[in-house]
Structure formats: structure tokens, C-alpha cells
Amino acid sequence: MNTPLEIAFKGLDKSPAIETKITERAARLEKHFDRMTHCRVVVAAPHKHSHKGKTYEIKIDIGIPGGAPLIVTHESAVGQAQEDLKIALRDAFDAADRRLTELVEKKNGAARAERGRRKPAKLIDGSDDD
Secondary structure, X not given: OOOOOEEEEEOOOXXXXXXXXXXXXXXXXXXXXXXXXXXXXXXXXXXXXXXXXXXXXXXXXXXXXXXXXXXXXXXXOHHHOOOOHHHHHHHHHHHHHHHHHHHHHHHHHHHHHHHHHHOOOOOOOOOOOO
């Protein structure tokens, strides 16, 4: 990555254990896609639905060279309001991993198609060699 990992907490206290978990998962993403230019993670505990328990919103912003950043947002559903923060992080990073995999496969497929178009046609020799 060109810039260091950025982690922000909104609506909840900063946690070294959560920061460590985010750092580990971001490192796994970087191993998967080593061309990331940046990675920003925002962990928020919005005040909505407060009577049904604490919900968490995780936003992961991944910089992609030559393209728009990949943004993954995960919010626990109202029915799952008691969702643990670690589970929310796991789900958000799993979604980011899937999206990066799709992006890499798409780029590799486009690169293969481009290389295929650039290859010169085989020359056919019309002479008989006996």
C-alpha cells in the first residue's frame, strides 16, 4: 500500500483489540491484492435503533490503481441488532475480499482478452516439405 492503514471510530471508544483485528484483515486483503493504494476503515455505532440494541456500521474504502475506489459498507440488520462487532468486521472484510476477487478476475480476464487480440495470426506456409 502506498499509504498506511487508516482506522476511525465513530460513536464508540477506540479499542486496541479491534484495531488489531482490522490490521490483520487489511493485511490479508493486501496479500490478495497487493496493488492497493490505500485502505480506510470506519467503525461506527449509529444511534438509530438504540431501543433494539447496538448496531454497527463498517465502511471499508480500498484504493484501486487506475480506477474508482472499492467501497464496501456493512451494517447489521435490525433483526440482528445484537450482532457482535467482531462478527460485523468479519462480514465486512469477507464482502471486501469477495469484491476484490471479482475485480481481480475481471481485470485478469480483460488482460487475457487484450493479449489474445494482440497476437499476430499464424503464418500458413503453403509449400510442401517432403
